[in-house]
Amino acid sequence: MAGVSTSTVSLVINGKAAGRVSQETQDRVHAAVQHLGYRIDGVARSLATGRRNSVALTVPDLVNPYFSQVTMGVAEGLGDYQLMLLVTRVDDDRFTVNVENMLAERVDGVLAEAPGARLVEELDVPCPVVVLDRPTQGTTLPHVDFDLAKGVRELAAHLVELGHRHLGYVDAARQGPTFQTRRQLLLRRMRGLTEDPVTLSTTRSATTVEEAAAEFRQRWPQWRADGVSCVVCATDIQAYGVVDAAQELGIAVPGELSVAAFDDLPFSKILAPGGLTTITLSGYELGLRSAALLRELMDGRRPEETHVRLSCELQVRGTTGPKKGRRAKRA
Template sequence: MARVAGVSQAAVSLVLGDKWRGRVSERRAEAVRAAARELGYRPNLAARDLRLGRTRTALLVVPSLTNEFFARVYTGAARVAAEHDFGVVLYPSPEGIGPARDPFGSARATLDGVIASSMAADALAVIRSGGLPLVMLDSDPHRARAAATVNLDIADGIRQVAEHLLALGHRDFVHLSAALDSWTFQVRAETLAATLGALPDVTVRTEPSALNVAEARRTAERALSGPGPRPTALICDDDVLAAGACKAARRLGLRVPEDLSVTGFDDLTLATAVEPELTTVRLPAEAVGEAGMRALMAVLDGRAADATVLPVELISRASTGRPPILP
């Protein structure tokens, strides 16, 4: 390659190692790059990584493998990782959002960095103890103690739901909330309370539910058949909860949306599998994974990674309509 470029072997080494600035002219550096292209040169990644102490592997920690959102996060992260010749190990925490164990006994020995989605910083104490770079997704940015954070604009998503239902004329709400101590669900509850609580003619009460269809159905049935005026809209923290709410409505003989409007959150495949299809908030999960992996790549390269907030979008479908005229 030095012969083809017309430079010394030392100059080739500096250019290929990206250490040429100030030591090799731009003209000679370009000659080396042109020679590399002509000769089909590809760097020996294994040798380079051994020299740098790299494994070219990142760990993605998620609370669950059964939720489609985390599968999409992984898809986005793996796509960007492949562009950098990195691999991604997917690790579902055995305790859900609780404390995550080090999956390898000594994560530092086998990983270059960690990306954690929808986990509390305290839950990652064991994994963090190895001193690996950490990027946190969908987590409290003020408590993350991470090299970078990537979040969705959850608060704006809830505001979009509330404004959509208010514009339709709804004033009596039930918030079917996820019974999980998680930052993302806390934001939903706090934003909804702030948005609707300030309105004098609006009533809203919160009914917590486990994050599964069966429990959501039971909780929604109690909320819809209890004493007092029946709510005209159920605002659900998740599409899974919304599916349970729709089942509850059918069991009680209520039509969606003629008698009851139902909204979800996430825009999972489930949102268009139910009938009527759900009005919900679309979360760009793959973009979250992509942004998280790019942030980790930046940190590993010694560059700053700014906090990222990704926009979300209300998708209006057939599960919401004007409230019924009640006696």
């Protein structure tokens, strides 16, 4: 029905068509397979190809919608693979055992979200591995992360222009290179834009609305005494908690306190008042690009780039404004 040879059909349905069969021919084969109602025997294909057509993805949790977006991107990029999701924290004693059990299933590739990537690397995984979101720290593994410099530079300039010099910072309790880089880069950029002293008072919370709100309530009396006029959060989810707690305490956002964050989740556009000021770090794009890189490796191709950096930019919305009692001061 597709008008092609048996060998061509075999290449397409067994996932070996890349670089050998045109996209037009692949589409014709898939259309014919769907029309005939043919179902691929996964066991037989595994025996014939030596591949299980399954990919493992490690994420620290699914409560944070950011990782749901990452998973959606991976699923879109590897829709013809079975996705095995391993939800486990790197500080969990069972992490290594869980990864080893996953590898015992003979997956064709692994997508490892940092910082779990370090332990995956130490396990000497016998299949292609791509690391997600691991800036600054060297790795021998192919990886996809964000070029934070542009977005953080824009946020630093925005806050300095608004007159903010003393910041509170709600970092993630789960430490990793991406969170450390965000905090350190922001402080460095702000200090480079003004001769005024810039301070950053850091606390940590789980990446949930409730925990971040509770942490802000506890810290706010001291932060207020220290002159904190803006709170930056490592994630949007934590910023939601800070805004909610501030409103409960009668603190006007952004009239008395500005709030900014990282991620740009869909809900951040509609958060009162006027949306959350945040740096866009697309989880979906991170998952999609990581999946594309892993597919190249699993197909035996040599990618042009084994380190892919995704762009990010600041979204200025309603939660940031001039420091109370002062006009915005340009850097």
